[in-house]
Amino acid sequence: MDHRDLRLLDDDALERSSIVANSDMNRERRLPAYRRELGVDVLALLRGADRVVRWLDLCCGTANALFEAAHALGDRAEIVGVDLVGYFAGPPRPPGLRLVTASVTSWAPDAAFDLITCVHGLHYVGDKLGVIARAASWLTDDGLFAANFDVRSVRSVRGVRGADGAPAGRRLTAALRANGLDYDARNRRVSRRGRKEIDLRWSYLGADDRAGPNYTGQAAVVSYYAVG
Template identity: 60%
Template sequence: MKEKRLLADAELALSSVVANNAMNRLRGLAGANSYTRELGFNPVDFLAGRPSAAWLDLCCGSGNALLQAAGLLPGVRIIGVDLVGYFTPPPHHGVEFVEASVTEWEPPYAFDLITCVHGLHYVGDKLGVLAKVASWLTEDGRFAADLDLASIRRADGSPAGRRLVAALRAEGFGYDGRRRRVGLSGRKQVRSPYTYLGADAEAGPNYTGQPAVMSYYRD
């Protein structure tokens, strides 16, 4: 069997699977195709009682949901980060869009809410991003994202599976296997027992039906 060639994140970012402008292009704040449905809660409801709060959305796509939320959250700072700068022009001064890789970008301050709706499917070092995000939260902040554990593999190609779930929970993360959703409450300093080896951008579709990235780690 031919050995699989794994890509480093810089090369991965150039692949057509990762560098696309379709992700979250039409997804809004509420409704059938929305952040509220995918996350299991409405970000506006969470942030409404925090007038000087900050929300970071990773892999934000066009940012429609962020712009919709901005009009309902006066005083809340909102940042959307995406590898492809296909953003809807922001009519609201409270929203900032950043064209950058989520594995390299560094935040200017801590956030009360960090979300990533179906974005981790296209990230190489998924566990590295989780560790970073944990340190970017405020003390009582919240993180929520879609995470498909089937896309995280050990060096021999076998699924990381239950051992990974146990490792995540040991670091304070919650994981809902049925909804494929990962979450965290409050800032944490996370130490992963896994070493990132690279990613496969030709793994094919995941459970969403869209092509996704398979990430490989040594444990």
């Protein structure tokens, strides 16, 4: 299907969609979910530093896991959670924890992070590649970025096949790896160790919120790009 035959939504329209602005979907997770979904033991990683560490969780949901980490780490950590819906747990909010109601496609931090995570949040984001690139640029020199990401949720302007006839997923995987990102196809994860400016040269066109369930079994968003 040609992208011109689709009703592609811009970010403002997408964020008003019932698929995206949903306070019930994938939101109650606690710290063990980060090890299960991303392979990251948050407390072990942050406790291993000999200084105050910073953790950013994108699409943080109720932020239950962030509350747990803030209580466990105390003044040894600064933790920031960002979520579109803003349906956060608490109060009271522990010192060192800041929760922000904002779109992850437009919000930006004021300092670098040692750990940036996004558990299943990219499924509901329009410009997924833009968020991945921006997150990589927010890392400290030895920081870790890890997120659930399915390359099949990204399409070229010609649908499921790229302009050269290769499947878009394979082409995108190659582009991610060429830019220093690790993509785990089996577990559908993207990651990066250390700050890097990413230039994928895929231009975001808009998103389709009517794509139906993805591999998680929940309705998700498919994003369309023109490939330069």
